[in-house]
Amino acid sequence: MSHPNQLETVGVPVAQVGAMARVLGEQPYPCDLAAAGLLHAAVLRSPHAHARIRSISTELAAQQPGVAVVATAADLDGPHTRFGVRVRDQPVLASGVVRHVGEPVAAIAAATPQQALAALAFIQVEYEVLAPVPTIAAALAADAPALFPEASATSLPVYGPGAAACAEPSPNILWEFTLRDPTFDAVWAGAAQVFEDRYSFARASHYHLEPFACLARWSGEGLSIDTCNQDPFLLRQDLARIFALPEHRVRVAAHATGAGFGAKSYCKLEPLAALLARLARRPVRLVSSFDEEMLSVTQHGAEIVVRTALSRDGAPLAREMLIDLDGGAYADASALVADKAGYRGFGPYRWQAVACRVRVVRTTTAPAGSYRGFGGTQTSWAGERQIDSLCRRLALDPIAWRRAHLLRVGEAWWPGEAGMDSDLSGGLAAVVAALDPPAAPHAARPRGVGVAIGLKDGGGEARPANAAVRLTADGTAIVQAGVVEIGQGATTALAQVAAERLGLPLDRVTVAAVDTDLSPHDLGTHASSGMAVTAAAVAAAADDVVAQLRALAGRAEAVVHAGTVEGEPVASLLKRRFGPYGADVIGRATVQAPRSEGLPLRSQRLYWMPSWAAAEVEVDPLTGQVRVLQLVVAGDPGTAVNVLGCIGQVEGAAVQGLGQALFEHLRVDSAGQPLNATPWSYRAPRATDLPPVFRTLILESGLGPGPFGAKGIGESGNLAIPAAIANAIEAATGAALTSLPLTPEAVFRALHVDS
Amino acid sequence: MYAFTYQKPKTVAEAAAALAADGDAKVVSGGQTLIPTLKQRLAAPSALVDLGSIEGLAGITVAGDTVTIGAMTKHAAVAHSAEVQGAIPALAALAEGIGDPQVRNRGTIGGSIANHDPAADYPAGCLGLGATIVTSKRELSADDFFTGMFSTALEDDELVTAVRFPKPKRAAYAKFPNPASRYAIVGVFVADTASGIRVAVTGAGGGVFRATELEAALTAKGFAAGSLDGVTVSSDGLNSDIHASAEYRAHLITVMAKRAVAAAG
Numbered sequence A: 001m002s003h004p005n006q007l008e009t010v011g012v013p014v015a016q017v018g019a020m021a022r023v024l025g026e027q028p029y030p031c032d033l034a035a036a037g038l039l040h041a042a043v044l045r046s047p048h049a050h051a052r053i054r055s056i057s058t059e060l061a062a063q064q065p066g067v068a069v070v071a072t073a074a075d076l077d078g079p080h081t082r083f084g085v086r087v088r089d090q091p092v093l094a095s096g097v098v099r100h101v102g103e104p105v106a107a108i109a110a111a112t113p114q115q116a117l118a119a120l121a122f123i124q125v126e127y128e129v130l131a132p133v134p135t136i137a138a139a140l141a142a143d144a145p146a147l148f149p150e151a152s153a154t155s156l157p158v159y160g161p162g163a164a165a166c167a168e169p170s171p172n173i174l175w176e177f178t179l180r181d182p183t184f185d186a187v188w189a190g191a192a193q194v195f196e197d198r199y200s201f202a203r204a205s206h207y208h209l210e211p212f213a214c215l216a217r218w219s220g221e222g223l224s225i226d227t228c229n230q231d232p233f234l235l236r237q238d239l240a241r242i243f244a245l246p247e248h249r250v251r252v253a254a255h256a257t258g259a260g261f262g263a264k265s266y267c268k269l270e271p272l273a274a275l276l277a278r279l280a281r282r283p284v285r286l287v288s289s290f291d292e293e294m295l296s297v298t299q300h301g302a303e304i305v306v307r308t309a310l311s312r313d314g315a316p317l318a319r320e321m322l323i324d325l326d327g328g329a330y331a332d333a334s335a336l337v338a339d340k341a342g343y344r345g346f347g348p349y350r351w352q353a354v355a356c357r358v359r360v361v362r363t364t365t366a367p368a369g370s371y372r373g374f375g376g377t378q379t380s381w382a383g384e385r386q387i388d389s390l391c392r393r394l395a396l397d398p399i400a401w402r403r404a405h406l407l408r409v410g411e412a413w414w415p416g417e418a419g420m421d422s423d424l425s426g427g428l429a430a431v432v433a434a435l436d437p438p439a440a441p442h443a444a445r446p447r448g449v450g451v452a453i454g455l456k457d458g459g460g461e462a463r464p465a466n467a468a469v470r471l472t473a474d475g476t477a478i479v480q481a482g483v484v485e486i487g488q489g490a491t492t493a494l495a496q497v498a499a500e501r502l503g504l505p506l507d508r509v510t511v512a513a514v515d516t517d518l519s520p521h522d523l524g525t526h527a528s529s530g531m532a533v534t535a536a537a538v539a540a541a542a543d544d545v546v547a548q549l550r551a552l553a554g555r556a557e558a559v560v561h562a563g564t565v566e567g568e569p570v571a572s573l574l575k576r577r578f579g580p581y582g583a584d585v586i587g588r589a590t591v592q593a594p595r596s597e598g599l600p601l602r603s604q605r606l607y608w609m610p611s612w613a614a615a616e617v618e619v620d621p622l623t624g625q626v627r628v629l630q631l632v633v634a635g636d637p638g639t640a641v642n643v644l645g646c647i648g649q650v651e652g653a654a655v656q657g658l659g660q661a662l663f664e665h666l667r668v669d670s671a672g673q674p675l676n677a678t679p680w681s682y683r684a685p686r687a688t689d690l691p692p693v694f695r696t697l698i699l700e701s702g703l704g705p706g707p708f709g710a711k712g713i714g715e716s717g718n719l720a721i722p723a724a725i726a727n728a729i730e731a732a733t734g735a736a737l738t739s740l741p742l743t744p745e746a747v748f749r750a751l752h753v754d755s
Numbered sequence B: 001m002y003a004f005t006y007q008k009p010k011t012v013a014e015a016a017a018a019l020a021a022d023g024d025a026k027v028v029s030g031g032q033t034l035i036p037t038l039k040q041r042l043a044a045p046s047a048l049v050d051l052g053s054i055e056g057l058a059g060i061t062v063a064g065d066t067v068t069i070g071a072m073t074k075h076a077a078v079a080h081s082a083e084v085q086g087a088i089p090a091l092a093a094l095a096e097g098i099g100d101p102q103v104r105n106r107g108t109i110g111g112s113i114a115n116h117d118p119a120a121d122y123p124a125g126c127l128g129l130g131a132t133i134v135t136s137k138r139e140l141s142a143d144d145f146f147t148g149m150f151s152t153a154l155e156d157d158e159l160v161t162a163v164r165f166p167k168p169k170r171a172a173y174a175k176f177p178n179p180a181s182r183y184a185i186v187g188v189f190v191a192d193t194a195s196g197i198r199v200a201v202t203g204a205g206g207g208v209f210r211a212t213e214l215e216a217a218l219t220a221k222g223f224a225a226g227s228l229d230g231v232t233v234s235s236d237g238l239n240s241d242i243h244a245s246a247e248y249r250a251h252l253i254t255v256m257a258k259r260a261v262a263a264a265g
């Protein structure tokens, strides 16, 4: 900022830009878009978990009223047409084999959505049903059918010392990542006591209200897609490869979306819409139903073995995590999730040595991909559950143990890695202090308090971002950046950052829509990078504008504030320099966090994103029903650019974590058939689930890498919740639950049957 | 959804005639069960016969010791009715616990019992209280009306028009809800009635049923929760699904029965 006084816009709580339009239903979504000659798509999906496609006959369907085209894998095949992060194994339409219920097998574009849907019934597919592989255990069994007998196209990143990864080490394992501190064995050997426990993590549905939706059209210039995808530039690369186009012939317009929680990252239905549009030579809109959405991508279920070594006095020495993630049928982002889950999954304690092995196991279930927390939810559950159980076994107080052994600011468990940048112990004390005094003990319904600290990192790996800030001739500003507004409040916060640096009031700054033809390049709404990386580029681009204004004014020290340069209105300065119409002043910046070749992932964590939670529960021992009486959550945004946005993110994530803890679980039967993949049968949290005491704390460390000391906060709120609640149940009853969700029957069994 | 024709008769007789004329026609009341079924293409009726315009099918009357509820009466109307709250508070509470506000303001008692979802609440209230189901053709005791999962004694062209509940000495309903839909995983309706103690169970089995072992214990030892101590219900034939195993359901039947007895006072 060019004005010497204190912050004027950053740190001021404001309602989200565009909130009113969303509330009033004026915000258009891709499913609302129209185009001349528009066709509507419907997708025929596999009814089987695993089957060979013997034949597909589309002639009858093609003759149905309104049908323009019917597409199958025969219309688009070859290795370059598959997609997936690092392992490209997912076809646009099933090719030869279907590997999960709901996999797209064929698609129709017709004049109306009803005609497209009705015509699906006329596509005849002959399947030869193959043995399903519904679970991690089934996939790893010696006699398991190989889901991918042939190798996929892969691209492995380069790892630094200590880390290694392997794509497709065996047919049903997609990816294996290992990390091992060279001193691990020696430290482990010196331990006075070791603990090994196994934890299960149930996969949840993203359950985003806005479905997958896109509108594809071709012109002489190439392909143009309007979509709710959160990674427009990554999608552009995928589409360019799949349709053999240069990137400048692919345009992705990313619209403000109606939630995603990770589901809308990377390539989704866009290539299918593009294929239909190309075949039909007309624009095609593809909008999935909620049921289809629930079969398209999910969170990763996991089986996790946690091995922990302590010294004689109970201090942490070493931890090893053996993590099997249920990757479902196709890669999606699993390889990335695996690396991250393993690399930072040990919990924020002063370990002397760590090691992990993460495997992504392929099953004949919906593909698992990015989900808020990106592997951190799974590891925080297992690691934080074990801390409480081992404290109980050693008769130690779990809160006191944590406070003694949490990483202090600046400390790291891997030499050379970024030090902790939050006051972990202070945060823990804060959430505990924010609980109301526990109510008097209830004779028939035991109560207990539990805490947990979840952890993930944010900001990606040496991630680049570009931004531009355009000052118009009247002195107002337009921010251009590639972060998609997915409800996280990026638009508002980026506008605040630019306004602060330009010395403009917030209402004189607009953030432009994201369009790959127009917007500066960014890797997308990912890794909670908006505030830590893209905002830094926006701030620098605004600084560039200020520098240019000073140059135009001819004074290097000119005060730029409130639309004036050294007292002269910007509009007047621009007219003086550029003539009666003035001119835009365009500031640009590129930022990138540095590489650190000596580290396992070859870059330092850009920042740490801890999640603190304290919960008080009441357990009905006769039914196993758990009531969460109090829940306090905290997150650290470094500096809260917009504290209302921070509260919204942490609170919303906490409710997601509450669902994960108590009931969310996408299930399949032994044939791989989904049992509750509909909004009617799947239990998502409701307003009435909120605990009577539900508090959110925003604890600003000021230590973030972003402008004004900001960090990301969007993925923190859910990480600690499942473990905090299970820890509270253990405190109340002694029942040591190791599987999610904590359903009444599971709690009842832990209390009465298993013990 | 498949195509169908839509009729809105003015009288019960017209509605029954429409059903008799077309074997594939179906009645629609609140539509809370039927419309989702159509949307999922699980049913393809040729015609929908909407009972919404028939006068006199909705309403609550209390005469002496009998509460009569018209088939088209919404769950919310029963829940909020001062007459029902006064005469059979357990029934008003049962209605208040069905689904969510939208469902309670559309769904009807006639639709609920005609549908006889094995996890629905009203069948437990009807069977527990020993209600009489009034149809376009006859009157049936609840014991005779509910015949099994999603089935009743109703004939194809027969409509439920009302339900008559005798006022009990005391009664209560305790439900352990399904976490997703709020239907009953196990719901137990207990009533101390002029004709004896009745315990009706929903959610646990293939349809609503009377827990005779619990009735016997309460009758022998008195209408008190303690009378059920040590009384277990067999899990044979009970439902096992993603929400609960048969063993857990069997256990819950006794727990919910005790809670209902305690609540009935």
Ligand SMILES: Cc1cc2nc3c(=O)[nH]c(=O)nc-3n(C[C@H](O)[C@H](O)[C@H](O)COP(=O)(O)OP(=O)(O)OC[C@H]3O[C@@H](n4cnc5c(N)ncnc54)[C@H](O)[C@@H]3O)c2cc1C
Pocket: B026, B027, B028, B029, B030, B031, B032, B033, B034, B035, B051, B071, B097, B098, B099, B100, B103, B106, B107, B108, B109, B110, B111, B112, B114, B115, B117, B119, B120, B121, B122, B154, B158, B159, B160, B161, B181, B182, B183, B184
């Ligand atoms: C989200 C949700 C949650 C729910 N939760 C619960 C719950 O917790 N507990 C519970 O008990 N129920 C629950 N229900 C069901 C609800 O109570 C419905 O009201 C009930 O299923 C049917 O009533 P309806 O009036 O909507 O019937 P409709 O859907 O209109 O009809 C249902 C069936 O009954 C037939 N029918 C309707 N009326 C008559 C009649 N008068 N005579 C003969 N046949 C008739 C129809 O032909 C159809 O086959 C829930 C429903 C939803 C959608």
